[in-house]
Amino acid sequence: MKVIANRILLLALGAAVLAACDSSDSVTPFVPDPPPPPTATFEVTVTNLTNGQPLSPIGVIAHADGYSVFSIGAAASVGLEELAEGGDNSVLLAEADADANVFATASGGAPISPGGRETISIEVLQSDLAGMRLSTSTMLVNTNDAVTMANAVDLSAMQSGDTLTLRTIAYDAGTEADTEMAAHIPGPAGGGEGFNAARDDDADRVSMHSGIVGADDGFASSSLSNQHRFDNPVSMVRIERIN
Template structure:
Protein backbone atom coordinates (compact mmCIF):
# COMPACT_ATOMS: atom_id res chain seq x y z
CA UNK A 1 0.00 0.00 0.00
CA UNK A 2 2.85 2.42 0.89
CA UNK A 3 4.47 1.81 -2.49
CA UNK A 4 1.20 2.56 -4.28
CA UNK A 5 0.74 5.81 -2.32
CA UNK A 6 4.31 6.89 -3.08
CA UNK A 7 3.81 6.10 -6.76
CA UNK A 8 0.62 8.13 -6.91
CA UNK A 9 2.25 11.03 -5.12
CA UNK A 10 5.17 10.99 -7.52
CA UNK A 11 2.78 10.88 -10.47
CA UNK A 12 0.84 13.87 -9.18
CA UNK A 13 4.10 15.74 -8.68
CA UNK A 14 5.13 15.07 -12.25
CA UNK A 15 1.77 16.23 -13.57
CA UNK A 16 1.93 19.40 -11.50
CA UNK A 17 5.39 20.09 -12.86
CA UNK A 18 4.23 20.03 -16.50
CA UNK A 19 3.64 23.44 -18.11
CA UNK A 20 0.00 24.05 -19.05
CA UNK A 21 0.88 25.12 -22.57
CA UNK A 22 2.57 21.85 -23.56
CA UNK A 23 0.48 19.83 -25.98
CA UNK A 24 1.20 16.75 -28.03
CA UNK A 25 1.25 17.48 -31.74
CA UNK A 26 -0.41 14.69 -33.75
CA UNK A 27 1.99 12.95 -36.11
CA UNK A 28 1.17 13.65 -39.72
CA UNK A 29 0.68 10.60 -41.92
CA UNK A 30 1.45 10.69 -45.62
CA UNK A 31 -0.11 8.40 -48.21
CA UNK A 32 0.19 7.81 -51.92
CA UNK A 33 -3.18 6.99 -53.45
CA UNK A 34 -3.12 5.41 -56.90
CA UNK A 35 -6.13 4.83 -59.13
CA UNK A 36 -5.62 2.47 -62.08
CA UNK A 37 -7.99 2.36 -65.06
CA UNK A 38 -8.82 -1.29 -65.83
CA UNK A 39 -11.16 -0.68 -68.79
CA UNK A 40 -10.49 -1.10 -72.50
CA UNK A 41 -11.93 2.17 -73.84
CA UNK A 42 -13.35 4.17 -70.95
CA UNK A 43 -11.15 7.12 -69.93
CA UNK A 44 -11.63 8.21 -66.33
CA UNK A 45 -12.12 11.87 -65.47
CA UNK A 46 -9.64 13.53 -63.06
CA UNK A 47 -10.09 11.75 -59.75
CA UNK A 48 -11.31 13.52 -56.64
CA UNK A 49 -10.15 12.42 -53.19
CA UNK A 50 -11.51 13.70 -49.89
CA UNK A 51 -10.26 13.08 -46.35
CA UNK A 52 -13.06 13.33 -43.83
CA UNK A 53 -14.70 12.21 -40.60
CA UNK A 54 -16.92 9.19 -39.99
CA UNK A 55 -19.99 11.41 -40.29
CA UNK A 56 -19.40 12.06 -43.99
CA UNK A 57 -20.52 9.80 -46.84
CA UNK A 58 -19.64 10.56 -50.45
CA UNK A 59 -22.77 8.67 -51.49
CA UNK A 60 -25.11 5.96 -50.27
CA UNK A 61 -26.33 3.13 -52.47
CA UNK A 62 -30.08 3.31 -53.06
CA UNK A 63 -30.25 7.02 -52.26
CA UNK A 64 -30.21 10.09 -54.50
CA UNK A 65 -26.84 11.43 -55.60
CA UNK A 66 -25.71 14.79 -54.29
CA UNK A 67 -25.32 17.61 -56.79
CA UNK A 68 -21.54 17.23 -56.51
CA UNK A 69 -21.70 13.52 -57.40
CA UNK A 70 -24.17 14.24 -60.20
CA UNK A 71 -21.69 16.66 -61.77
CA UNK A 72 -18.87 14.13 -61.50
CA UNK A 73 -21.01 11.32 -62.93
CA UNK A 74 -22.46 13.32 -65.84
CA UNK A 75 -19.56 15.55 -66.85
CA UNK A 76 -16.44 14.55 -64.93
CA UNK A 77 -16.44 17.96 -63.23
CA UNK A 78 -15.07 17.45 -59.71
CA UNK A 79 -14.97 21.13 -58.66
CA UNK A 80 -18.08 20.98 -56.46
CA UNK A 81 -16.77 17.87 -54.75
CA UNK A 82 -13.39 19.46 -54.08
CA UNK A 83 -15.12 22.54 -52.66
CA UNK A 84 -16.71 20.48 -49.90
CA UNK A 85 -13.55 21.01 -47.83
CA UNK A 86 -14.77 24.61 -47.47
CA UNK A 87 -18.53 24.01 -47.29
CA UNK A 88 -18.70 20.85 -45.14
CA UNK A 89 -17.07 20.82 -41.71
CA UNK A 90 -16.78 17.02 -41.85
CA UNK A 91 -14.39 17.24 -44.83
CA UNK A 92 -10.80 18.08 -43.88
CA UNK A 93 -9.09 18.23 -47.27
CA UNK A 94 -9.64 17.56 -50.96
CA UNK A 95 -7.32 16.60 -53.80
CA UNK A 96 -7.71 16.45 -57.58
CA UNK A 97 -5.97 14.25 -60.08
CA UNK A 98 -3.68 15.75 -62.68
CA UNK A 99 -5.85 14.83 -65.64
CA UNK A 100 -7.79 12.14 -67.48
CA UNK A 101 -6.70 8.56 -66.75
CA UNK A 102 -6.61 6.65 -70.01
CA UNK A 103 -7.34 2.90 -70.16
CA UNK A 104 -4.48 0.92 -68.68
CA UNK A 105 -2.92 3.97 -67.06
CA UNK A 106 -2.95 5.35 -63.53
CA UNK A 107 -2.69 8.53 -61.50
CA UNK A 108 -1.11 8.92 -58.06
CA UNK A 109 -1.88 11.63 -55.51
CA UNK A 110 -0.09 12.39 -52.26
CA UNK A 111 -2.41 12.88 -49.29
CA UNK A 112 -1.46 14.06 -45.80
CA UNK A 113 -3.55 13.30 -42.71
CA UNK A 114 -2.72 14.96 -39.38
CA UNK A 115 -5.83 13.96 -37.43
CA UNK A 116 -7.14 10.38 -37.18
CA UNK A 117 -10.63 11.79 -36.72
CA UNK A 118 -10.40 12.76 -40.40
CA UNK A 119 -8.55 9.69 -41.66
CA UNK A 120 -11.37 8.32 -43.79
CA UNK A 121 -11.01 8.67 -47.55
CA UNK A 122 -13.46 8.91 -50.43
CA UNK A 123 -12.62 8.63 -54.13
CA UNK A 124 -14.67 9.37 -57.26
CA UNK A 125 -14.25 9.62 -61.05
CA UNK A 126 -16.47 9.39 -64.14
CA UNK A 127 -16.33 6.86 -66.96
CA UNK A 128 -16.52 9.59 -69.59
CA UNK A 129 -17.97 7.51 -72.43
CA UNK A 130 -21.23 7.01 -70.51
CA UNK A 131 -24.22 9.07 -69.46
CA UNK A 132 -23.69 9.02 -65.69
CA UNK A 133 -21.48 6.09 -64.72
CA UNK A 134 -18.82 6.64 -62.07
CA UNK A 135 -16.40 4.78 -59.88
CA UNK A 136 -16.50 5.69 -56.24
CA UNK A 137 -15.61 4.45 -52.78
CA UNK A 138 -16.36 6.13 -49.48
CA UNK A 139 -15.17 5.80 -45.88
CA UNK A 140 -11.92 3.97 -46.63
CA UNK A 141 -10.12 3.95 -43.27
CA UNK A 142 -6.44 4.88 -43.58
CA UNK A 143 -5.79 5.41 -39.87
CA UNK A 144 -4.47 1.90 -39.18
CA UNK A 145 -2.19 1.53 -42.22
CA UNK A 146 1.43 1.23 -41.08
CA UNK A 147 4.37 2.94 -42.79
CA UNK A 148 5.36 0.93 -45.85
CA UNK A 149 2.08 -1.00 -45.96
CA UNK A 150 -0.49 -0.86 -48.76
CA UNK A 151 -4.20 -1.47 -49.06
CA UNK A 152 -5.83 -2.18 -52.43
CA UNK A 153 -9.39 -2.73 -53.54
CA UNK A 154 -11.22 -3.06 -56.83
CA UNK A 155 -13.75 -0.39 -57.69
CA UNK A 156 -17.11 -1.27 -59.25
CA UNK A 157 -19.08 1.05 -61.54
CA UNK A 158 -22.05 2.93 -60.12
CA UNK A 159 -25.01 4.43 -61.98
CA UNK A 160 -25.77 7.85 -60.50
CA UNK A 161 -29.40 7.53 -61.58
CA UNK A 162 -29.51 11.17 -62.64
CA UNK A 163 -29.52 10.72 -66.42
CA UNK A 164 -31.15 8.10 -68.62
CA UNK A 165 -28.64 5.73 -70.21
CA UNK A 166 -29.55 6.67 -73.78
CA UNK A 167 -25.93 6.41 -74.99
CA UNK A 168 -26.59 9.04 -77.67
CA UNK A 169 -23.71 11.20 -78.85
CA UNK A 170 -25.55 14.31 -77.68
CA UNK A 171 -25.57 13.08 -74.07
CA UNK A 172 -22.09 11.58 -73.73
CA UNK A 173 -19.28 14.07 -72.99
CA UNK A 174 -16.37 11.72 -73.70
CA UNK A 175 -14.58 11.27 -77.04
CA UNK A 176 -17.11 8.68 -78.17
CA UNK A 177 -19.85 11.33 -78.19
CA UNK A 178 -18.51 14.81 -77.55
CA UNK A 179 -21.93 15.87 -76.33
CA UNK A 180 -23.47 17.49 -73.30
CA UNK A 181 -22.05 16.97 -69.85
CA UNK A 182 -23.96 18.06 -66.76
CA UNK A 183 -27.69 18.69 -67.08
CA UNK A 184 -29.63 19.72 -63.98
CA UNK A 185 -32.72 17.78 -65.09
CA UNK A 186 -32.92 14.29 -63.60
CA UNK A 187 -34.66 11.90 -65.98
CA UNK A 188 -33.72 8.51 -64.52
CA UNK A 189 -34.63 6.74 -61.25
CA UNK A 190 -32.72 9.27 -59.09
CA UNK A 191 -30.91 6.75 -56.92
CA UNK A 192 -27.42 5.28 -56.98
CA UNK A 193 -27.22 1.61 -58.00
CA UNK A 194 -24.73 -0.81 -59.54
CA UNK A 195 -24.37 0.01 -63.23
CA UNK A 196 -25.86 -2.57 -65.57
CA UNK A 197 -23.35 -1.77 -68.31
CA UNK A 198 -23.75 -0.22 -71.75
CA UNK A 199 -25.71 -1.72 -74.65
CA UNK A 200 -23.77 -0.17 -77.59
CA UNK A 201 -24.61 -0.06 -81.29
CA UNK A 202 -22.88 -3.41 -81.79
CA UNK A 203 -25.52 -5.04 -79.65
CA UNK A 204 -28.52 -3.52 -81.38
CA UNK A 205 -28.97 -0.01 -79.93
CA UNK A 206 -28.86 1.86 -83.22
CA UNK A 207 -28.80 5.31 -81.61
CA UNK A 208 -25.85 4.48 -79.35
CA UNK A 209 -22.58 6.34 -79.90
CA UNK A 210 -20.77 3.45 -78.21
CA UNK A 211 -19.29 0.27 -79.62
CA UNK A 212 -18.40 -3.05 -78.04
CA UNK A 213 -15.01 -1.67 -76.96
CA UNK A 214 -16.76 0.74 -74.58
CA UNK A 215 -18.29 -2.07 -72.57
CA UNK A 216 -16.95 -2.59 -69.08
CA UNK A 217 -17.03 -5.39 -66.58
CA UNK A 218 -16.62 -4.80 -62.87
CA UNK A 219 -14.17 -3.82 -61.61
CA UNK A 220 -13.41 -0.80 -63.79
CA UNK A 221 -10.61 0.54 -61.61
CA UNK A 222 -8.36 -0.29 -58.70
CA UNK A 223 -7.42 2.02 -55.84
CA UNK A 224 -4.23 1.44 -53.85
CA UNK A 225 -3.42 3.33 -50.65
CA UNK A 226 0.23 3.20 -49.54
CA UNK A 227 1.49 4.89 -46.40
CA UNK A 228 4.89 6.47 -47.03
CA UNK A 229 5.39 8.38 -43.75
Protein backbone atom coordinates in the same frame (compact mmCIF):
# COMPACT_ATOMS: atom_id res chain seq x y z
CA MET B 1 -5.18 21.24 -47.30
CA LYS B 2 -7.42 24.16 -46.46
CA VAL B 3 -8.41 22.63 -43.14
CA ILE B 4 -4.81 22.05 -42.08
CA ALA B 5 -3.88 25.60 -42.95
CA ASN B 6 -6.72 26.96 -40.83
CA ARG B 7 -5.71 24.91 -37.83
CA ILE B 8 -2.10 26.02 -38.07
CA LEU B 9 -3.29 29.64 -38.18
CA LEU B 10 -5.44 29.14 -35.07
CA LEU B 11 -2.52 27.64 -33.16
CA ALA B 12 -0.33 30.56 -34.18
CA LEU B 13 -2.95 33.08 -33.08
CA GLY B 14 -3.32 31.32 -29.72
CA ALA B 15 0.41 31.52 -29.11
CA ALA B 16 0.45 35.21 -30.04
CA VAL B 17 -2.39 36.03 -27.62
CA LEU B 18 -0.68 34.17 -24.78
CA ALA B 19 2.54 35.95 -25.47
CA ALA B 20 0.78 39.32 -25.36
CA CYS B 21 -0.84 38.55 -21.96
CA ASP B 22 2.40 37.34 -20.43
CA SER B 23 4.53 40.33 -21.33
CA SER B 24 4.55 42.70 -18.36
CA ASP B 25 7.33 45.00 -19.53
CA SER B 26 8.01 46.88 -22.69
CA VAL B 27 10.31 44.24 -24.17
CA THR B 28 8.43 41.81 -26.33
CA PRO B 29 9.88 38.36 -25.66
CA PHE B 30 10.92 36.25 -28.58
CA VAL B 31 8.24 33.67 -29.24
CA PRO B 32 9.35 31.01 -31.71
CA ASP B 33 6.81 29.81 -34.23
CA PRO B 34 5.12 26.71 -32.84
CA PRO B 35 6.12 23.57 -34.71
CA PRO B 36 3.55 22.59 -37.29
CA PRO B 37 1.29 19.75 -36.14
CA PRO B 38 2.53 16.40 -37.40
CA THR B 39 0.92 15.24 -40.61
CA ALA B 40 0.59 11.96 -42.48
CA THR B 41 0.81 11.64 -46.25
CA PHE B 42 -0.97 9.03 -48.32
CA GLU B 43 -0.24 8.32 -51.97
CA VAL B 44 -3.30 7.10 -53.85
CA THR B 45 -2.61 5.39 -57.18
CA VAL B 46 -5.60 4.75 -59.43
CA THR B 47 -5.27 2.37 -62.41
CA ASN B 48 -7.91 2.32 -65.14
CA LEU B 49 -8.91 -1.34 -65.66
CA THR B 50 -11.36 -0.79 -68.52
CA ASN B 51 -10.97 -1.37 -72.24
CA GLY B 52 -12.51 1.84 -73.53
CA GLN B 53 -13.56 4.16 -70.71
CA PRO B 54 -11.18 7.00 -69.83
CA LEU B 55 -11.61 8.11 -66.22
CA SER B 56 -12.07 11.81 -65.43
CA PRO B 57 -9.57 13.44 -63.02
CA ILE B 58 -9.80 11.60 -59.71
CA GLY B 59 -11.26 13.29 -56.65
CA VAL B 60 -9.70 12.09 -53.39
CA ILE B 61 -11.37 12.84 -50.06
CA ALA B 62 -10.03 12.07 -46.56
CA HIS B 63 -12.83 12.17 -44.06
CA ALA B 64 -14.38 10.91 -40.85
CA ASP B 65 -17.26 8.50 -40.51
CA GLY B 66 -19.97 11.15 -40.92
CA TYR B 67 -19.26 11.93 -44.59
CA SER B 68 -19.91 9.86 -47.68
CA VAL B 69 -19.74 10.62 -51.41
CA PHE B 70 -22.98 8.74 -52.02
CA SER B 71 -25.38 6.17 -50.64
CA ILE B 72 -27.05 3.44 -52.63
CA GLY B 73 -30.72 4.32 -53.02
CA ALA B 74 -30.28 8.00 -52.17
CA ALA B 75 -30.31 10.88 -54.68
CA ALA B 76 -26.86 12.08 -55.75
CA SER B 77 -25.64 15.46 -54.52
CA VAL B 78 -25.28 18.19 -57.15
CA GLY B 79 -21.51 17.75 -56.83
CA LEU B 80 -21.76 14.06 -57.63
CA GLU B 81 -24.11 14.87 -60.52
CA GLU B 82 -21.58 17.36 -61.92
CA LEU B 83 -18.91 14.67 -61.73
CA ALA B 84 -21.07 11.83 -63.06
CA GLU B 85 -22.45 13.73 -66.06
CA GLY B 86 -19.52 15.93 -67.00
CA GLY B 87 -16.38 14.57 -65.33
CA ASP B 88 -15.89 17.78 -63.31
CA ASN B 89 -14.93 16.98 -59.70
CA SER B 90 -14.64 20.59 -58.50
CA VAL B 91 -18.17 20.93 -57.12
CA LEU B 92 -17.99 17.57 -55.35
CA LEU B 93 -14.68 18.55 -53.75
CA ALA B 94 -16.07 21.98 -52.76
CA GLU B 95 -19.03 20.23 -51.11
CA ALA B 96 -16.57 18.02 -49.27
CA ASP B 97 -14.35 20.95 -48.18
CA ALA B 98 -17.44 22.57 -46.66
CA ASP B 99 -18.27 19.43 -44.64
CA ALA B 100 -17.03 19.43 -41.04
CA ASN B 101 -16.31 15.68 -41.31
CA VAL B 102 -13.83 16.14 -44.17
CA PHE B 103 -10.14 16.46 -43.33
CA ALA B 104 -8.65 17.12 -46.75
CA THR B 105 -9.29 16.85 -50.47
CA ALA B 106 -7.10 16.46 -53.55
CA SER B 107 -7.61 16.13 -57.30
CA GLY B 108 -5.84 14.27 -60.06
CA GLY B 109 -4.38 16.43 -62.78
CA ALA B 110 -5.75 14.78 -65.90
CA PRO B 111 -8.02 12.03 -67.19
CA ILE B 112 -6.62 8.48 -66.94
CA SER B 113 -6.69 6.48 -70.17
CA PRO B 114 -7.59 2.76 -70.19
CA GLY B 115 -4.54 0.94 -68.85
CA GLY B 116 -3.10 4.17 -67.46
CA ARG B 117 -2.59 5.27 -63.87
CA GLU B 118 -2.01 8.37 -61.78
CA THR B 119 -0.69 8.87 -58.26
CA ILE B 120 -2.25 11.60 -56.10
CA SER B 121 -0.92 12.67 -52.69
CA ILE B 122 -3.17 13.72 -49.84
CA GLU B 123 -2.03 14.97 -46.43
CA VAL B 124 -3.95 14.89 -43.15
CA LEU B 125 -3.14 15.75 -39.55
CA GLN B 126 -1.93 12.78 -37.57
CA SER B 127 -4.52 13.75 -34.96
CA ASP B 128 -7.21 12.97 -37.56
CA LEU B 129 -5.93 9.47 -38.32
CA ALA B 130 -7.87 7.65 -35.61
CA GLY B 131 -11.14 7.77 -37.54
CA MET B 132 -9.82 8.34 -41.02
CA ARG B 133 -11.68 7.12 -44.10
CA LEU B 134 -10.67 7.65 -47.72
CA SER B 135 -12.94 7.94 -50.74
CA THR B 136 -12.13 8.37 -54.42
CA SER B 137 -14.52 9.41 -57.15
CA THR B 138 -14.30 9.59 -60.96
CA MET B 139 -16.51 9.37 -64.05
CA LEU B 140 -16.36 6.77 -66.80
CA VAL B 141 -16.50 9.47 -69.45
CA ASN B 142 -17.94 7.45 -72.35
CA THR B 143 -21.21 7.04 -70.47
CA ASN B 144 -24.18 9.19 -69.48
CA ASP B 145 -23.54 9.20 -65.74
CA ALA B 146 -21.42 6.25 -64.63
CA VAL B 147 -18.98 6.76 -61.77
CA THR B 148 -16.67 4.58 -59.75
CA MET B 149 -15.72 5.14 -56.15
CA ALA B 150 -13.64 3.73 -53.38
CA ASN B 151 -16.16 4.31 -50.64
CA ALA B 152 -15.03 5.31 -47.14
CA VAL B 153 -12.11 2.89 -46.90
CA ASP B 154 -10.93 2.67 -43.29
CA LEU B 155 -7.26 3.74 -43.13
CA SER B 156 -7.07 4.27 -39.38
CA ALA B 157 -4.90 1.19 -38.81
CA MET B 158 -2.36 2.00 -41.55
CA GLN B 159 1.18 2.69 -40.39
CA SER B 160 3.89 4.47 -42.32
CA GLY B 161 4.97 2.19 -45.19
CA ASP B 162 1.79 0.13 -45.20
CA THR B 163 -0.07 -0.41 -48.46
CA LEU B 164 -3.64 -1.39 -49.22
CA THR B 165 -4.98 -2.34 -52.66
CA LEU B 166 -8.65 -2.56 -53.56
CA ARG B 167 -10.82 -2.66 -56.66
CA THR B 168 -13.82 -0.44 -57.33
CA ILE B 169 -17.10 -1.09 -59.11
CA ALA B 170 -19.19 1.15 -61.38
CA TYR B 171 -22.28 2.96 -60.12
CA ASP B 172 -25.04 4.77 -61.98
CA ALA B 173 -25.55 8.21 -60.43
CA GLY B 174 -29.21 8.05 -61.41
CA THR B 175 -29.24 11.67 -62.53
CA GLU B 176 -29.40 11.19 -66.32
CA ALA B 177 -31.16 8.66 -68.53
CA ASP B 178 -28.74 6.16 -70.10
CA THR B 179 -29.46 7.24 -73.66
CA GLU B 180 -25.92 6.38 -74.85
CA MET B 181 -26.45 9.17 -77.42
CA ALA B 182 -23.43 11.20 -78.49
CA ALA B 183 -25.20 14.41 -77.51
CA HIS B 184 -25.27 13.25 -73.87
CA ILE B 185 -21.82 11.68 -73.60
CA PRO B 186 -18.96 14.10 -72.81
CA GLY B 187 -16.13 11.62 -73.48
CA PRO B 188 -14.38 11.09 -76.81
CA ALA B 189 -17.02 8.59 -77.96
CA GLY B 190 -19.64 11.36 -77.90
CA GLY B 191 -18.22 14.83 -77.49
CA GLY B 192 -21.62 15.91 -76.22
CA GLU B 193 -23.08 17.71 -73.25
CA GLY B 194 -21.77 17.16 -69.75
CA PHE B 195 -23.71 18.47 -66.77
CA ASN B 196 -27.39 19.23 -67.11
CA ALA B 197 -29.37 20.02 -63.97
CA ALA B 198 -32.38 18.04 -65.18
CA ARG B 199 -32.76 14.68 -63.48
CA ASP B 200 -34.33 12.44 -66.09
CA ASP B 201 -33.20 8.92 -65.20
CA ASP B 202 -36.04 6.51 -64.42
CA ALA B 203 -35.31 7.00 -60.72
CA ASP B 204 -33.26 9.74 -59.05
CA ARG B 205 -31.09 7.47 -56.96
CA VAL B 206 -27.62 5.91 -57.02
CA SER B 207 -27.44 2.22 -57.89
CA MET B 208 -24.93 -0.24 -59.28
CA HIS B 209 -24.43 0.38 -63.01
CA SER B 210 -25.95 -2.19 -65.34
CA GLY B 211 -23.32 -1.67 -68.03
CA ILE B 212 -23.24 -0.44 -71.60
CA VAL B 213 -25.65 -1.85 -74.19
CA GLY B 214 -24.09 -0.33 -77.30
CA ALA B 215 -24.87 -0.23 -81.00
CA ASP B 216 -23.17 -3.61 -81.54
CA ASP B 217 -25.80 -5.19 -79.31
CA GLY B 218 -28.76 -3.77 -81.22
CA PHE B 219 -29.17 -0.36 -79.53
CA ALA B 220 -29.37 1.50 -82.85
CA SER B 221 -29.21 5.06 -81.47
CA SER B 222 -26.24 4.34 -79.18
CA SER B 223 -22.97 6.06 -80.03
CA LEU B 224 -21.12 3.43 -77.99
CA SER B 225 -19.64 0.20 -79.34
CA ASN B 226 -18.47 -3.16 -78.09
CA GLN B 227 -15.19 -1.39 -77.13
CA HIS B 228 -16.95 0.74 -74.51
CA ARG B 229 -18.57 -2.09 -72.60
CA PHE B 230 -17.18 -2.85 -69.15
CA ASP B 231 -17.46 -5.27 -66.29
CA ASN B 232 -16.41 -4.78 -62.68
CA PRO B 233 -13.98 -3.95 -61.28
CA VAL B 234 -13.26 -0.81 -63.32
CA SER B 235 -10.42 0.70 -61.32
CA MET B 236 -7.70 -0.46 -58.96
CA VAL B 237 -6.84 1.83 -56.06
CA ARG B 238 -3.52 1.36 -54.26
CA ILE B 239 -3.05 3.38 -51.10
CA GLU B 240 0.35 3.78 -49.47
CA ARG B 241 1.00 5.69 -46.28
CA ILE B 242 4.27 7.56 -46.87
CA ASN B 243 4.82 9.09 -43.41
